[in-house]
Amino acid sequence: MTNYLEKPDLICLLLDDLHKKIVREDDTLISIINVNGLRFVKDHLPTSGNLIIDAPSRVGKDYMVRQINKYLTPELRYIHRARISETAFTYWHANDDNWNWNNKILHLENINSKILNCEVMQTMTSDGGNIATITDKGRAVDLIVNGKPLITCTGHNLGLNDDILNRFGVMELDKFPGQTGAIVKFRAEQRNPKNIKNFDDNLKTQYQRLSKKQVSVTIPYAKELASLLPHNIPMRTTVDRLFDYISASAAIHRYQREKDDAGYIIATYDDYFIGRITFMKTHSSYKFITLTDYDKDIIDYLKEHICADKSELIQNTMVTNFYCYEGGLDRLVANGVISCVSQYNSDKRKRLPMYFHKPVSGTALPLFPEGIDVDSQVKDYLTTMLTPKNQNTNQNTKNPFASLEPSLKKVSILVLWYIYRKCNEYSNSDRVNFHQNTKKLKTGNAKSQFADVSSYVEPKFWYYDRYFGIMVDKELTEEKEQENEYDIDI
Secondary structure: OOOHHHOOOHHHHHHHHHOOOOOOOHHHHHHHHHHHHHHHEOOOOHHHHOEEEEOOOOOOHHHHHHHHHHHHOOHHHEEEEOOOOHHHHHHOOOOOOOOOOOOOEEEEOOOOHHHHOOHHHHHHOOOOOOEEEEEEOOEEEEEEOOOOOEEEEEEOOOOOOHHHHHHOEEEOOOOOHHHHHHHHHHHHHHOOHHHOOOOOHHHHHHHHHHHHOOEOEEOOOHHHHHOOOOOOOOHHHHHHHHHHHHHHHHHHOHHHOOEOOOOOEEOOHHHHHHHHHHHHHHOOOOOOOOOOHHHHHHHHHHHHHOEEOHHHHHHHOOOOHHHHHOOHHHHHHHOOOEEEEEEEEOOOOEEEEEEEEOOOOOOOOOOOOOOOOOOHHHHHHHHHHHOOHHHOOOHHHHOOOOOHHHHHOOOOHHHHHHHHHHOOOOOHHHHHHHHHHHHHOOOOOOOOOOOOOHHHHOOOOHHHHHHHOOOOHHHHHHHHHOOOOOOOOO
């Protein structure tokens, strides 16, 4: 029987299997797999395991979360509720000595702000204690919450405040037309029973067994990473989230990592790479501050109209009165995303706070930070792949995979696969060259642990099409023009 947990392309195998039920959304899948892996890490911060999938209705967010968690999590550890009231949630398993939330996944659909802000939810998602005090029939009652689960909530336009954003990472789904077309095609194909593919039960079972033992992880390059991060107030807690994401990857790949003398798993560059994908998915390029849809709408409006007061913003954007008057704008000002100046308004004959767009340069974690050991050939090779044609004067750009074979032996499959599918500047012939080069490793005396890479890197499924640039050019151009400027791709 194949031991999947020892394969260097474990994440790629999981992605390929999940894509039997889920269309594209590779960044989201990698991120949720990685956050799910926090169940295997000792002493991670509870807030690192909290996610909000912020997406409009009918984009498939709950379907995706259900499929992923049913795959990654043993049945008894996955707790799912399509609806739950604030009162029911408050008393759910409270003071129950026979129940423990540790090492469980809690999935709440279409959550509302009342539940997010209720006392028990704040206790379950905080880094502090496990006792919530509520008022019941005029008396103060202590409710003991045993353990802290990893919580995934779905919803849209939740009016998230600073406190919630400190406790949750927020990610969005692909809302562009190309994704809709891919889903429609997938649904049509599923109408033919011959096209329905089942999960690999062996891979699924082996992954779920990782939850039987938690491990401790050491990050030898943590100090170097800390020097790259902005020194804003949110980073005081956000930095631990980045380190936890790296630790989760190391825990998932524990059978491929070395241990130190104390028995700690040693995180590698691959773990930084996966943690980086997760971190950039849940945090914006604005100093790594989590931005909601309301925040982005405000920023976009102020970019175009220079300045506006609260009334104008409410009238011309999708934001609500509650957002503007209960701290939403103040949070953006405090985090340095927009600025505020009190000015006299002649029409209203009084001074009003006026909000201005504040240019902020995008921030991204570097692909190769100082302090992490990465082979120089790998750096050169991946840098070439990441450089668009119009910016690269090297003639070898026409075939960026010419030096693939020596590099492939020194860098993980996920790194190559992920970067390659991001590079849709390259032609279909380049895809063929890539596939042919990887095939060489299967012949001759090559004994690379990555010998089976071609079956995972080659775009053998239609859902890779957008990433490899073989869809209709017009559609690709439209999607690129709408690319979300708040999320930086490598």
